[in-house]
Amino acid sequence: MxxxxxxxxxxxxxxxxxxxxxxxxxxxxxxxxxxxxxxxxxxxxxxPEASPEDLAEQERQFHTVSEIVRRNVWVTRFGEKMYEDLEDARKLTGVKEKVEDSENAGRNEAALNALFSAAETVGRGKTLAYFEQMKVATAEKQVQES
Known part of the structure; x- marks a missing residue:
């Protein structure tokens, strides 16, 4: 497939x-x-497979919940995906230096905030990429079936 x-x-x-x-x-x-x-x-x-309408509704809900939660708490993916996002975020130019500078200055809370903020952005990007891939796959499937 x-x-x-x-x-x-x-x-x-x-x-x-x-x-x-x-x-x-x-x-x-x-x-x-x-x-x-x-x-x-x-x-x-x-x-059941998600219809294009269901997929659009799931994406809309994702954006709505993300915006509400983003104002108050970290939004991260679960389990291994969270660790993957943290590792990817740690490698980003700018983030790596900010985390290291904060850790070297003994400001571990600032280092964690920078790292989790970047990981949240990485995870959000991967989730949005997933929705885009699913839209393309759904559209391709509809074309093949017609």
Missing amino acids: AGTPCVMCLSPASKQCSGCRSFWYCTRECQRKHWVNHKHECGQAKP
């Missing part, structure tokens, strides 16, 4: 869960990471 993103890293996926056929993976490693949570639901009924 061309254009389907890996559920873990959003890379192009070529492997599908053989138990429920609901999730796609780019590598065996991503499938193993996802299994920690997925094993509890694997084998249950496959959820």
Whole structure:
């Protein structure tokens, strides 16, 4: 299924869960990471595919909730994705230096704030990229079916 993103890293996926056929993976490693949570639901009924309208509504809700929550707390992705976002954020030019400068000055709270703020932005970018990929995949599927 061309254009389907890996559920873990959003890379192009070529492997599908053989138990429920609901999730796609780019590598065996991503499938193993996802299994920690997925094993509890694997084998249950496959959820219906999202229509373009459903996908648009999910994206709208994501933006609404993100804006409300952003004003008060950090918005991060869960589990391994959060750690991935933190590592990616730490590597960003400007962030790396700001975190190191704050840590060297003994201002660990400032270093954490800079790192989590950048990780939130990284995670938001990846989530928005996911919605864009899903829109393209849905549009391509509709073209193929017509």
